[in-house]
Amino acid sequence: MADSVSVKDVVQATHLDVYAGAEYLDKRRVTVSDISRPDLELTGYFNYYPHERIQVFGRTEISFAKNMSSEERLLIMRRMCAADTPAFVVSRNLQPFPEMLTAADEAKIPVLGSKLPTTRLSSLLTQYLDSQLAExxxxxxxxxxxxxxxxxxxxxxxxxxxxxxxxxxxxxxxxxxxxxxxxxxxxxxxxxxxxxxxxxxxxxxxxxxxxxxxxxxxxxxxxxxxxxxxxxxxxxxxxxxxxxxxxxxxxxxxxxxxxxxxxxxxxxxxxxxxxxxxxxxxxxxxxxxxxxxxxxxxxxxxxxxxxxxxxx
The missing domain is CATH 3.40.50.300 (P-loop containing nucleotide triphosphate hydrolases)
Known part of the structure; x- marks a missing residue:
């Protein structure tokens, strides 16, 4: 059983696009197979934030973030950038908002993308991580x-x-x-x-x-x-x-x-x-x-x- 998988391995196995932070792919590690969609976190609720998971942004998350001010988005994204957060992944060929790129760069976290729908992307990531991290x-x-x-x-x-x-x-x-x-x-x-x-x-x-x-x-x-x-x-x-x-x-x-x-x-x-x-x-x-x-x-x-x- 592997203790962790590099984000670079995840990118290669699931054919993700790298929007930013290519130099951090080898340094960031994934230790759990569960995936997080940060709906509540975007509202400011961080009591149970699973910061160690890959954070997947779909159409719902991106649309909600667009209704926030730039200062609010940057504040939320900085709170989401924990020391062990592996990566941010955006589905459906959606573009990450600038505050995500800024906060991720400050924390040295890769920002990735995929053309797949959010549900299929989450399933693909979970299946790959399950196979790599399973006993x-x-x-x-x-x-x-x-x-x-x-x-x-x-x-x-x-x-x-x-x-x-x-x-x-x-x-x-x-x-x-x-x-x-x-x-x-x-x-x-x-x-x-x-x-x-x-x-x-x-x-x-x-x-x-x-x-x-x-x-x-x-x-x-x-x-x-x-x-x-x-x-x-x-x-x-x-x-x-x-x-x-x-x-x-x-x-x-x-x-x-x-x-x-x-x-x-x-x-x-x-x-x-x-x-x-x-x-x-x-x-x-x-x-x-x-x-x-x-x-x-x-x-x-x-x-x-x-x-x-x-x-x-």
């Missing part, structure tokens, strides 16, 4: 995009996770991370997985070594990150262990505060793990859309029992 955790496994679903393949070392991922890539799916997956919680329902910088687009195959998936298979074979929808745990076949044959067992694995659906697949010679994982992903999607083959089987079985009972 991170490393998990052992391989993350692959299968039919648009993020599938995290886990299992003991040597069980065949990377080889299965390679087969999936050859079948048209996309690799996100091999061996180590960095995960963070984006919101109450979503876990995002991505590769560490040193392992990006790389895959380790025992007997061959490290291969660059993007160079060998093209840019369509990789993704930078994805949400984790399903965990597939590969386990060496144990003849003494019973495995779910009907799909009635619903298992999950908790990552941070999110319970991610999980299936365990036994591995032995002759089983094509790539095809089985493809089917697991398609079956998961079908269940998400309301179709459950297990319930169909149970209904068919109930009808058969009922039919036999009627014949007696």
């Amino acid at each position: 991170r955790r490393s998990m052992h496994g391989v993350l692959v995009d299968v039919y648009g679903l993020g599938v995290l393949i886990t299992g003991d070392s040597g069980v065949g996770k990377s080889e299965t991922a390679l087969e999936l890539v050859k079948r048209g799916h996309r690799l996100i991370a091999d061996d180590r997956v960095d995960v963070y919680q984006q919101n109450e329902q979503t876990i995002i997985g991505e590769a560490p910088a040193t392992l990006k687009h790389l895959l380790e195959i025992r007997g061959i070594g490290i291969i660059d998936v993007m160079r060998l298979f093209g840019v369509g074979a990789v993704r930078d990150r994805t949400s984790i929808s399903l965990i597939v745990h590969l386990q060496n076949w144990d003849a003494h262990q019973s495995y779910d044959r009907l799909g009635t067992a619903e298992d999950t694995q908790q990552i941070f505060d999110v319970n991610v659906p999980k299936v365990t697949i036994p591995v032995k010679v002759g089983r094509n793990m790539a095809i089985i994982i493809e089917v697991a992903a398609m079956n998961f999607r079908a269940k998400s859309m309301g179709y459950d083959a297990t319930k169909t089987f149970e209904n068919n079985l109930d009808q058969l029992i009922q039919h036999n009972s009627d014949d007696e």
Whole structure:
């Protein structure tokens, strides 16, 4: 987890325009992902002013400020320029008023702009800051995009996770991370997985070594990150262990505060793990859309029992 993000990184990631204070972009840091729209502050109410947040000015704020005198605007803006205020951002290609530029320059705070509507801009900034400031955790496994679903393949070392991922890539799916997956919680329902910088687009195959998936298979074979929808745990076949044959067992694995659906697949010679994982992903999607083959089987079985009972 990063403690802070530079305003320069925010500008580059969200394509903001720099109206003033370009020389301060590296020095100013953002420590929280929340965004502030200073409506009450423009009226002079500063009791709960969140000065550590990026301050976003939309059409409402700019219009209100235009009805104030120049002296009032300058006084308010100077009060808004705290030591830890990262930046002022103006949406909708609106122009910052002169007093904002003056006060920001005095406090060495950048003034930025965007063509986006205020709501979309706030959402974009929050999403980026959430991803950068969220707590991170490393998990052992391989993350692959299968039919648009993020599938995290886990299992003991040597069980065949990377080889299965390679087969999936050859079948048209996309690799996100091999061996180590960095995960963070984006919101109450979503876990995002991505590769560490040193392992990006790389895959380790025992007997061959490290291969660059993007160079060998093209840019369509990789993704930078994805949400984790399903965990597939590969386990060496144990003849003494019973495995779910009907799909009635619903298992999950908790990552941070999110319970991610999980299936365990036994591995032995002759089983094509790539095809089985493809089917697991398609079956998961079908269940998400309301179709459950297990319930169909149970209904068919109930009808058969009922039919036999009627014949007696």
